[in-house]
Amino acid sequence: MVGKVENTGMKVARPTKTLRELALGNLRDAILDGVFKPSDRLVERDLCEQLGVSRTIVREVLRHLESEGLVSTQPGKGPIVAPLDSDIAQQIYEVRGALEAMAAQLCAESDDPSIVPALEAALAGIHDGYIQSDQAKVLNSTSEFYRVMFSKVNRHVAWDIVNMLTVRINHLRSMTIQTGNRDVNGPAEMAAIVEAIKARDGALAYRAAADHVVSAAAIAMAIFADRQQD
Amino acid sequence: MVGKVENTGMKVARPTKTLRELALGNLRDAILDGVFKPSDRLVERDLCEQLGVSRTIVREVLRHLESEGLVSTQPGKGPIVAPLDSDIAQQIYEVRGALEAMAAQLCAESDDPSIVPALEAALAGIHDGYIQSDQAKVLNSTSEFYRVMFSKVNRHVAWDIVNMLTVRINHLRSMTIQTGNRDVNGPAEMAAIVEAIKARDGALAYRAAADHVVSAAAIAMAIFADRQQD
DNA sequence: GGGCTGTACTTTGTATACCATATTACCCTA
DNA sequence: TAGGGTAATATGGTATACAAAGTACAGCCC
Numbered sequence: 048m049v050g051k052v053e054n055t056g057m058k059v060a061r062p063t064k065t066l067r068e069l070a071l072g073n074l075r076d077a078i079l080d081g082v083f084k085p086s087d088r089l090v091e092r093d094l095c096e097q098l099g100v101s102r103t104i105v106r107e108v109l110r111h112l113e114s115e116g117l118v119s120t121q122p123g124k125g126p127i128v129a130p131l132d133s134d135i136a137q138q139i140y141e142v143r144g145a146l147e148a149m150a151a152q153l154c155a156e157s158d159d160p161s162i163v164p165a166l167e168a169a170l171a172g173i174h175d176g177y178i179q180s181d182q183a184k185v186l187n188s189t190s191e192f193y194r195v196m197f198s199k200v201n202r203h204v205a206w207d208i209v210n211m212l213t214v215r216i217n218h219l220r221s222m223t224i225q226t227g228n229r230d231v232n233g234p235a236e237m238a239a240i241v242e243a244i245k246a247r248d249g250a251l252a253y254r255a256a257a258d259h260v261v262s263a264a265a266i267a268m269a270i271f272a273d274r275q276q277d
Numbered sequence: 278m279v280g281k282v283e284n285t286g287m288k289v290a291r292p293t294k295t296l297r298e299l300a301l302g303n304l305r306d307a308i309l310d311g312v313f314k315p316s317d318r319l320v321e322r323d324l325c326e327q328l329g330v331s332r333t334i335v336r337e338v339l340r341h342l343e344s345e346g347l348v349s350t351q352p353g354k355g356p357i358v359a360p361l362d363s364d365i366a367q368q369i370y371e372v373r374g375a376l377e378a379m380a381a382q383l384c385a386e387s388d389d390p391s392i393v394p395a396l397e398a399a400l401a402g403i404h405d406g407y408i409q410s411d412q413a414k415v416l417n418s419t420s421e422f423y424r425v426m427f428s429k430v431n432r433h434v435a436w437d438i439v440n441m442l443t444v445r446i447n448h449l450r451s452m453t454i455q456t457g458n459r460d461v462n463g464p465a466e467m468a469a470i471v472e473a474i475k476a477r478d479g480a481l482a483y484r485a486a487a488d489h490v491v492s493a494a495a496i497a498m499a500i501f502a503d504r505q506q507d
Numbered sequence: 508g509g510g511c512t513g514t515a516c517t518t519t520g521t522a523t524a525c526c527a528t529a530t531t532a533c534c535c536t537a
Numbered sequence: 538t539a540g541g542g543t544a545a546t547a548t549g550g551t552a553t554a555c556a557a558a559g560t561a562c563a564g565c566c567c
Contacts, residue, residue, distance in 0.1 A: 064352075065352050065520070065521095066520075066521070067521090090546090090547070090548095091547075100522085101521055101522045102522085102523085103336065103520085103521065103522070103523095104520085104521070104522090106333065106336075106337055107336055107337055107340045110337045110340045111340050111343075111344055113341075114345065115344065122294075122295050122548090122549090123528090123529055123547095123548070124529085124530070124547090124548080125530095125547065125548055125549090134431075138432060138433070138434035141379070141432070141435070142434060142438065145375045145376060145379050146375060149371070201364075202368060202371070204365060204368035204371075205368065205372050208438060212434075295550090296549075296550070297549080320517090320518070320519095321518075322518075330550085331550060331551045331552070332551090332552090333549090333551075333552095334549090334550070334551090352519090353518095353519070353520085353557085353558055354518090354519080354559070355518065355520095355559095509567090510565105510566090511564105511565085511566080512563105512566095513562105513563095513565095514561100514562090514564100515560100515562085515563100516559105517558100517559080517561090518559075518560090519556105519557085519559085520557080520558090521554100521555085521556090521557100522555085522556105523552100523554080524552090524553085524554105525551080525552080525553100526549100526550085526552105527548100527549090527550085527551105528547100528548080528549080529546105529548075529549095530545100530546080530547075530548085531544105531545085531546070531547090532543100532544085533542105533544080533545090534541105534543080534544095535540105536541085536542100537538100537539095537540085537541100
């Protein structure tokens, strides 16, 4: 035991959250929740008051959200909530498709027997969410589904990217799951991914995941088209 | 023409570069050029002096580089140059492979006749770079090759991601192009991508691009293995 | 000599006040 | 009511301050 510290479970689990991280989360959530709408200005001093932190922090947070793509800054004018046009949204769906398909294939080719149950659990969560009309639960369980897919094959770099992109299309996702019979098709498509993984068919899993994103993207594009007509 | 401003090309092209952007570029370059080595601490006050800007700016820049993955910060200890382990590097190559293959396929399926010449020009640049033993030229032309590939099919979201990832493996790229007969194989593999695009064969272009990244990744992994033995 | 400890120094994390310049809003006038 | 000047506002940037956390080091004890 010399030179080796045994894990006694005594370690003080301090939150280690810096104020900045808290502020980042709060502001991101505020944007995602629609407190600030696309193209709304984000006035530094106002945010200081609203978040209860100093300008230093606010500026760092804005910089962070800027590189996440949620905020965009025009020099001299300051930061605004980044508007999302259909072209960008389409591209985001496309990249997600490529990466999620990759992850699905890797899952199918993996030996880990814990993957399928974990995915099925997430799928059940989605199902429950639809039954309970709990939109947040649907979204969270969907994220969980993909988080499992990526993390079970240790692809956290790809997962981080997917996650970052997903944030930007968050409101589209909310609207997508409320469309038509998405409560039936969506879970069915995801179940197909799980089936392919269960069957150890990498190519099929790849296609199933890619198809699912394509159909989600199609709905999102329809939403944009509708919006245009207003 | 009422209510619509014609683009007269008169707009004053002011540099609009904020100090922050300049500082960001400088620090990023310094890290890439090896002025700061992986795991080196990045002391804020020192950076203020070295960059000639205030701490506010330095902190914003650090936050930005952090989300690029070039810097990592432990709360209470401050920022360090993010070390790159072989697992992360492998994952980065993998994501690049997925996205570049996608772009190659889209190029092959595109009608734009300007794609092939543009790619061939970049390829020629790479070739020249090797002949002149100009490492920087090889890297720049390689980046240009992919930039063309993504931008000709208007996929700047994917390009931004690839670009961000590429920064993190920059030194591996430098080492990779100096390995063995990479001066022959590398360009040959990229020429194969161009050929597939020229032949309008999407699936082939996809595979050629994916294969190229795989072989680059393999060399990078060998470099890691060597390093381990020191 | 080697390890432990307390202290002094350094750096981070945060807040605040301040300034010059660029934008925006507004009001006044012709 | 169009135009123009002015005031208010916000940004981009700087400097300074200070508590808390982390680090280094001299000195003490064994």
